Amino acid sequence: MAGENLLKVQGVETYYGNIRALSGVDVEVNKGEIVSLIGANGAGKSTLMMTICGSPQAKTGQVIFDGEDITRLPTHLIARKRIAQSPEGRRIFPRMTVLENLQMGANLDNLKYFKEDVEKIFVLFPRLKERQSQRGGTLSGGEQQMLSIGRALMARPKLLLLDEPSLGLAPLIVKGIFEAIKKLNQEEGLTVFLVEQNAFAALKLSDRAYVMVNGRVTMSGSGKELLANPEVRAAYLEGGRH
Amino acid sequence: MEYFIQQLINGLTLGSIYGLVAIGYTMVYGIIGMINFAHGDIFMLGGFAALIVFLIATSFFAGIPVALLLLLMLVVGMLMTGLWNWTIERVAYRPLRGSFRLAPLITAIGMSIVLSNFIQVTQGPRNKPIPQLVTDVYHIGDITISLKQIIIVIITAVLLFAFWYIVNKTPLGRAQRATEQDRKMAALLGVDVDKTISITFVMGAALAAVAGCMYLMYYGVASFNDGFIPGVKAFTAAVLGGIGSLPGAVLGGLMIGLIESLWSAYFTIAYKDVATFGLLAFVLIFKPTGILGRPEVEKV
Ligand SMILES: Nc1ncnc2c1ncn2[C@@H]1O[C@H](COP(=O)(O)OP(=O)(O)O)[C@@H](O)[C@H]1O
Numbered sequence: 001m002a003g004e005n006l007l008k009v010q011g012v013e014t015y016y017g018n019i020r021a022l023s024g025v026d027v028e029v030n031k032g033e034i035v036s037l038i039g040a041n042g043a044g045k046s047t048l049m050m051t052i053c054g055s056p057q058a059k060t061g062q063v064i065f066d067g068e069d070i071t072r073l074p075t076h077l078i079a080r081k082r083i084a085q086s087p088e089g090r091r092i093f094p095r096m097t098v099l100e101n102l103q104m105g106a107n108l109d110n111l112k113y114f115k116e117d118v119e120k121i122f123v124l125f126p127r128l129k130e131r132q133s134q135r136g137g138t139l140s141g142g143e144q145q146m147l148s149i150g151r152a153l154m155a156r157p158k159l160l161l162l163d164e165p166s167l168g169l170a171p172l173i174v175k176g177i178f179e180a181i182k183k184l185n186q187e188e189g190l191t192v193f194l195v196e197q198n199a200f201a202a203l204k205l206s207d208r209a210y211v212m213v214n215g216r217v218t219m220s221g222s223g224k225e226l227l228a229n230p231e232v233r234a235a236y237l238e239g240g241r242h
Numbered sequence: 243m244e245y246f247i248q249q250l251i252n253g254l255t256l257g258s259i260y261g262l263v264a265i266g267y268t269m270v271y272g273i274i275g276m277i278n279f280a281h282g283d284i285f286m287l288g289g290f291a292a293l294i295v296f297l298i299a300t301s302f303f304a305g306i307p308v309a310l311l312l313l314l315m316l317v318v319g320m321l322m323t324g325l326w327n328w329t330i331e332r333v334a335y336r337p338l339r340g341s342f343r344l345a346p347l348i349t350a351i352g353m354s355i356v357l358s359n360f361i362q363v364t365q366g367p368r369n370k371p372i373p374q375l376v377t378d379v380y381h382i383g384d385i386t387i388s389l390k391q392i393i394i395v396i397i398t399a400v401l402l403f404a405f406w407y408i409v410n411k412t413p414l415g416r417a418q419r420a421t422e423q424d425r426k427m428a429a430l431l432g433v434d435v436d437k438t439i440s441i442t443f444v445m446g447a448a449l450a451a452v453a454g455c456m457y458l459m460y461y462g463v464a465s466f467n468d469g470f471i472p473g474v475k476a477f478t479a480a481v482l483g484g485i486g487s488l489p490g491a492v493l494g495g496l497m498i499g500l501i502e503s504l505w506s507a508y509f510t511i512a513y514k515d516v517a518t519f520g521l522l523a524f525v526l527i528f529k530p531t532g533i534l535g536r537p538e539v540e541k542v
Pocket residue numbers: 016021039040041042043044045046047048
């Protein structure tokens with residue numbers, strides 16, 4: 001099973017009005033991998049994550065998931081293929097409780113596995129258990145990030161998309177979140193496609209990675225290779241953050 | 243004192259009707275952020291659907307029991323208006339989603355004109371009377387309560403509870419609230435946003451139909467014009483209570499019903515609408531989001 005292709009993005013171009021945000025993007029993610037995508041602010045990373053979910057849709061090119069072309073599927077039907085996203089900015093429902101936010105994640109199965117799955121989430125992120133009846137909008141940034149990931153996991157995804165899970169969080173919390181991702185990948189075989197500006201941590205965690213510049217993929221390789229690559233080091237690691 | 247209590251009861255009855263209509267305004271505003279100006283006319287259509295059912299049923303089945311007749315009027319009215327409002331959303335509002343903010347608003351005003359003119363043309367411009375359906379009255383001292391009033395208040399209370407339950411405790415309600423709070427995120431979680439919005443329109447219309455049927459039963463006449471003044475009052479109720487808030491819609495409706503009947507009882511009846519809109523202006527000066535509305539700023 002591992003090594004088999006799960007997601008294939010081929011020649012994808014995405015536009016906002018007349019402005020092209022992605023040009024000819026090719027990306028692959030195999031089952032059981034953690035793959036990351038790094039790049040400067042405005043490179044088009046979030047656009048790629050959203051294009052995979054069909055919002056906005058790719059204008060040309062294809063998104064193939066598990067052997068099926070999902071390029072033209074509406075967003076909610078793509079979600080039903082078990083692609084779950086913790087999007088940029090976390091997008092917690094602010095006037096729903098933590099528990100209700102998690103219920104929204106389990107929406108696809110009509111809460112059938114809710115009880116057992118929510119216990120797993122609470123083991124992974126004990127903070128959420130303490131805060132379960134608090135409104136999403138009143139959580140701290142770190143707690144919201146945990147909730148956003150937890151909510152995505154409640155959908156029992158085949159592919160988890162994470163868009164900048166470390167943004168704006170204290171280093172200790174980031175460490176916890178990255179450890180949780182690693183654990184899910186190793187113990188449950190969860191496939192993860194991760195966008196990060198924190199390139200060092202992302203590359204260390206990943207099996208493979210892509211570098212995106214101005215809407216194009218300019219480099220790819222194993223995490224180790226990219227960590228050692230002088231261009232990558234200059235642009236994303238030693239030069240600090242962008 | 244008896245006189246005052248009598249007016250209170252009358253106000254409560256009228257207020258229940260406004261409240262039911264106000265919920266439709268507030269739910270649609272909550273989920274797509276537009277004022278469905280045609281909603282008042284949906285209320286009027288509900289009244290006419292009930293009227294037509296009444297005419298057909300009484301001419302074919304002369305001895306039909308009143309309770310069954312009322313039930314038929316309600317159910318058929320709800321189905322008809324649900325279908326109308328669903329269609330309106332589908333053909334007139336959905337294509338404009340994502341357009342500039344005023345576009346659906348202007349279209350809604352257009353739909354309102356279409357509906358009232360349609361009824362004016364097909365049903366005639368004159369008031370259509372029906373005989374009193376429910377005539378029982380009860381006396382407690384000098385206070386008179388009619389069975390009509392009791393029916394209206396009870397049906398309102400039951401429907402409110404049912405709606406509160408749906409919105410707060412069911413998967414459908416959760417999907418509605420999610421769509422309201424972040425439409426794109428709801429879709430990312432597998433919610434069919436278009437369907438959820440359609441259902442919201444149908445639910446609002448069903449309540450308006452109930453209100454239309456009760457209005458017909460209470461006053462005994464239906465007019466193509468009923469969508470306008472009662473519609474605007476219900477809209478006022480929604481804004482007064484805090485647009486987007488379900489309990490606010492009911493509170494606003496009850497307040498307006500009470501003000502109208504109390505003002506008419508103690509002051510000049512000609513100025514009752516001035517009193518209503520004066521109250522609205524007064525509340526909005528001190529609390530621009532309405533009594534139970536939440537401040538706009540908390541958007542994350
Ligand atoms: N909703 C939008 N409408 C118009 N332009 C957008 C929108 N979202 C992103 N963009 C533009 O597309 C480009 C890529 O943005 P984004 O995908 O958010 O980059 P990243 O996630 O790598 O920071 C940027 O130039 C950005 O300004």
